[in-house]
Amino acid sequence: xxxxxxxxxxxxxxxxxxxxxxxxxxxxxxxxxxxxxxxxxxxxxxxxxxxxxxxxxxxxxxxxxxxxxxxxxxxxxxxxxxxxxxxxxxxxxxxxxxxxxxxxxxxxxxxxxxxxxxxxxxxxxxxxxxxxxxxxxxxxxxxxxxxxxxxxxxxxxxxxxxxxxxxxxxxxxxxxxxxxxxxxxxxxxxxxxxxxxxxxxxxxxxxxxxxxxxxxxxxxxxxxxxxxxxxxxxxxxxxxxxxxxxxxxxxxxxxxxxxxxxxxxxxxxxxxxxxxxxxxxxxxxxxxxxxxxxxxxxxxxxxxxxxxxxxxxxxxxxxxxxxxxxxxxxxxxxxxxxxxx
Amino acid sequence: xxxxxxxxxxxxxxxxxxxxxxxxxxxxxxxxxxxxxxxxxxxxxxxxxxxxxxxxxxxxxxxxxxxxxxxxxxxxxxxxxxxxxxxxxxxxxxxxxxxxxxxxxxxxxxxxxxxxxxxxxxxxxxxxxxxxxxxxxxxxxxxxxxxxxxxxxxxxxxxxxxxxxxxxxxxxxxxxxxxxxxxxxxxxxxxxxxxxxxxxxxxxxxxxxxxxxxxxxxxxxxxxxxxxxxxxxxxxxxx
Numbered sequence: 001x002x003x004x005x006x007x008x009x010x011x012x013x014x015x016x017x018x019x020x021x022x023x024x025x026x027x028x029x030x031x032x033x034x035x036x037x038x039x040x041x042x043x044x045x046x047x048x049x050x051x052x053x054x055x056x057x058x059x060x061x062x063x064x065x066x067x068x069x070x071x072x073x074x075x076x077x078x079x080x081x082x083x084x085x086x087x088x089x090x091x092x093x094x095x096x097x098x099x100x101x102x103x104x105x106x107x108x109x110x111x112x113x114x115x116x117x118x119x120x121x122x123x124x125x126x127x128x129x130x131x132x133x134x135x136x137x138x139x140x141x142x143x144x145x146x147x148x149x150x151x152x153x154x155x156x157x158x159x160x161x162x163x164x165x166x167x168x169x170x171x172x173x174x175x176x177x178x179x180x181x182x183x184x185x186x187x188x189x190x191x192x193x194x195x196x197x198x199x200x201x202x203x204x205x206x207x208x209x210x211x212x213x214x215x216x217x218x219x220x221x222x223x224x225x226x227x228x229x230x231x232x233x234x235x236x237x238x239x240x241x242x243x244x245x246x247x248x249x250x251x252x253x254x255x256x257x258x259x260x261x262x263x264x265x266x267x268x269x270x271x272x273x274x275x276x277x278x279x280x281x282x283x284x285x286x287x288x289x290x291x292x293x294x295x296x297x298x299x300x301x302x303x304x305x306x307x308x309x310x311x312x313x314x315x316x317x318x319x320x321x322x323x324x325x326x327x328x329x330x331x332x333x334x335x336x337x338x339x340x341x
Numbered sequence: 342x343x344x345x346x347x348x349x350x351x352x353x354x355x356x357x358x359x360x361x362x363x364x365x366x367x368x369x370x371x372x373x374x375x376x377x378x379x380x381x382x383x384x385x386x387x388x389x390x391x392x393x394x395x396x397x398x399x400x401x402x403x404x405x406x407x408x409x410x411x412x413x414x415x416x417x418x419x420x421x422x423x424x425x426x427x428x429x430x431x432x433x434x435x436x437x438x439x440x441x442x443x444x445x446x447x448x449x450x451x452x453x454x455x456x457x458x459x460x461x462x463x464x465x466x467x468x469x470x471x472x473x474x475x476x477x478x479x480x481x482x483x484x485x486x487x488x489x490x491x492x493x494x495x496x497x498x499x500x501x502x503x504x505x506x507x508x509x510x511x512x513x514x515x516x517x518x519x520x521x522x523x524x525x526x527x528x529x530x531x532x533x534x535x536x537x538x539x540x541x542x543x544x545x546x547x548x549x550x551x552x553x554x555x556x557x558x559x560x561x562x563x564x565x566x567x568x569x570x571x572x573x574x575x576x577x578x579x580x
Binding site for chain 1: 376379411460461
């Protein structure tokens with residue numbers, strides 16, 4: 001079936017192209033309805049990725065956070081009209097040790113191949129997760145981002161030692177906020193401190209035990225483990241602060257993306273016997289866990305709705321540009337495209 | 342009940358020196374008519390898809406549908422078209438009447454078989470507004486200035502472009518109403534019909550507009566075929 005794909009062909013320029021979806025391939029055809037813009041999409045849209053990366057990746061449809069409605073399922077597992085969250089990570093092999101999101105062979109939407117800015121998206125059946133009708137679809141649009149936090153938290157649970165009296169999360173942006181919400185849901189007994197730069201943003205973290213300005217951390221403050229949700233140029237300072245304030249043998253989970261190598265105080269990492277581990281993206285199990293937490297902790301949806309920014313109906317390429325431009329000028333929050341293509 | 346009515350009745354006289362009607366030419370790796378049928382096939386709203394084509398192409402069309410849709414071919418009925426576009430539509434309504442009965446809300450979404458680039462949204466909005474208003478036409482704003490000339494030699498008038506639209510398909514109608522209006526037309530009135538929405542307009546009935554897409558092109562001339570081919574070829578450029 002002919003399918004309209006809206007690909008970024010150059011910075012700030014989307015063009016219509018077509019592909020042909022094979023209706024006999026066993027894939028599910030989903031019509032996107034709610035798409036959420038991520039920093040990674042913005043780096044392509046604004047052309048701030050290195051020129052060679054832009055040249056290699058474009059043209060490509062952006063967006064890897066989104067949900068849609070099933071249009072066609074040859075196996076009949078899903079009914080037409082059923083809401084599903086789409087999983088952007090697409091493994092091509094199975095491995096008993098390495099998770100699907102770390103396999104170098106896995107492909108990722110809007111990074112290795114076309115993302116969700118399409119009329120229809122064809123997916124292997126295990127790349128969709130049903131969404132309960134009770135969950136707000138605007139919030140569910142960025143479930144992928146949420147599942148990245150959930151993935152990091154599950155990884156923390158399997159890697160960090162059992163002394164978890166106080167945990168610190170660095171970062172007052174969307175990722176820090178989401179990781180904090182789910183940390184509280186998954187580890188309610190642990191005290192959670194959040195470290196950020198913007199007092200206004202930090203005031204939104206009403207559900208955590210303490211918030212601190214990174215400019216003014218009490219000298220004697222100690223944490224057992226830490227999460228870095230900062231990324232970019234500020235990563236260096238954040239990671240070294242964590243190293244300063246963490247107890248020996250603690251773990252530091254790195255979630256923030258940086259375009260450049262980050263210098264780290266390895267002397268103190270050695271002296272304290274710290275473990276730094278990366279977390280990136282997520283897999284099907286993380287999506288399932290996330291959707292389960294939506295159900296068991298309905299208050300989460302309320303917290304997440306606080307970071308919904310602009311909602312923009314998209315019927316044309318001009319609307320797509322408007323959504324991305326609006327997203328650039330926000331301070332916090334997710335821009336949602338109400339996709340009607 | 343909602344029916345998809347795909348009009349493949351034309352014999353392609355404008356297509357130049359080709360042997361087949363244009364809807365049977367391949368674009369990408371499938372005949373154009375199959376691309377068009379597939380867009381309707383995945384939409385759950387349709388009770389059946391009716392494909393109306395020239396008599397001598399009925400069997401061939403059935404074979405193509407079986408070849409490309411497999412078991413899904415059961416969802417598609419291939420019928421013989423009429424002498425004109427509107428007679429073809431009347432054939433489809435006659436079939437629906439015979440097999441399912443036609444009531445006030447029976448809706449037909451009629452579409453040119455040579456417009457394979459229509460979108461799910463266009464179909465969806467045709468159904469939505471067709472049920473609500475009874476008659477819908479898919480259009481895009483005119484980008485060229487339209488001029489009217491009665492004698493073909495000099496301009497009679499230049500209508501305000503802001504009020505001008507170019508008609509595409511689908512066109513969607515309540516089947517019963519369409520038939521009633523069509524049968525009430527005089528032969529002279531029937532002669533000036535270029536499409537089905539005009540039947541409503543002549544009779545003073547409202548036809549609502551659904552926004553089409555610039556790329557929802559009608560493959561009419563060899564040039565269009567080249568354009569369509571290049572649009573589909575672009576899939577290879579996606580990373």
